[in-house]
Amino acid sequence: MPAAPKDPRPCSIADALALVGEKYSLLVLREVCLGNGRFDQLVRNIGAPRDILATRLRRLVDAGILTKRAYSERPQRFEYRPTQAGLELEPVLLTLMAWGDRHLRTDHDRPMVIEHICGHELQPVVTCAVCGERARHEDLTPHPQAEGWTVAGPRA
Amino acid sequence: MPAAPKDPRPCSIADALALVGEKYSLLVLREVCLGNGRFDQLVRNIGAPRDILATRLRRLVDAGILTKRAYSERPQRFEYRPTQAGLELEPVLLTLMAWGDRHLRTDHDRPMVIEHICGHELQPVVTCAVCGERARHEDLTPHPQAEGWTVAGPRA
């Protein structure tokens, strides 16, 4: 990283992506959220090159998104697990999965279905925690707090 | 892309990321959702190299996530806008932003606050569309539908 004359506006989306937006990182999170946290499992399930995966894992651990735990001393063996911060990225994965299911598959065979505790298949939607209503594009008004932002009106 | 002996499991998250997971793509979406869809605006606001941005835009248009519209013939000038599919990625951005706000800023100055139509600041949470309850990790049970999946129990 040769200095950063970049990223002209402060943005939590950009900051988040700087951490977890690299190739494979979110797939690592998918796996660890499913409980598949061992190195070779990750290699197999994600299909990432081993060296790249090793780099990603280091970064995610450093960022406090994953922890590395030994599940066996003696043959030293490790397992990566999500921290609280890592678990809180699960909603991103759920939303992304729902989008992929809707837009990337014409047929109706989703590769994975998630059951909610309510007994039904989970259909993830993003809502406002205050009022409980869905967060529709047309119901949102962005208010930039920092310098460097210009926001054109929505203009349907 | 030299063939794909990769991606050992079918997954809508992986598929979605193959489309919008490349560097800058989601930031492009952030901008077009805000109404800032012109090339030089995108360059400035995102801080992406112009050639890379041009490549990303082509891909996103091809994928049906963006459209390219002329807002002026005669000096031919274009504007990129989200399609319906593109707009439906906004929840991903909202969720990611909320995560970044929570975990990447110790101070409490969010670079941008979004107001919901209910009158309060939007606090995006992912809920189950069926029962309306939050989708907590411990309330979810994954059911793989396709080959190639092994899911270890959650093991808190």
Added chain:
DNA sequence: ACCAGTCAGTAGGAAATTCCAACTCACCAT
């Protein structure tokens, strides 16, 4: 003791991407 196998990586070099500054082309304004 010996051989095979697993896990968690590291090493080295080829291949693909990204980054950057400069350039084009079309048009408008002075």
Added chain:
DNA sequence: ATGGTGAGTTGGAATTTCCTACTGACTGGT
């Protein structure tokens, strides 16, 4: 005629990825 803007393209240097093979620590079988 000169300068400026918008929307890119071009060429080469710098950075990342990808791939195959290798190591090292250990276990399990015979």
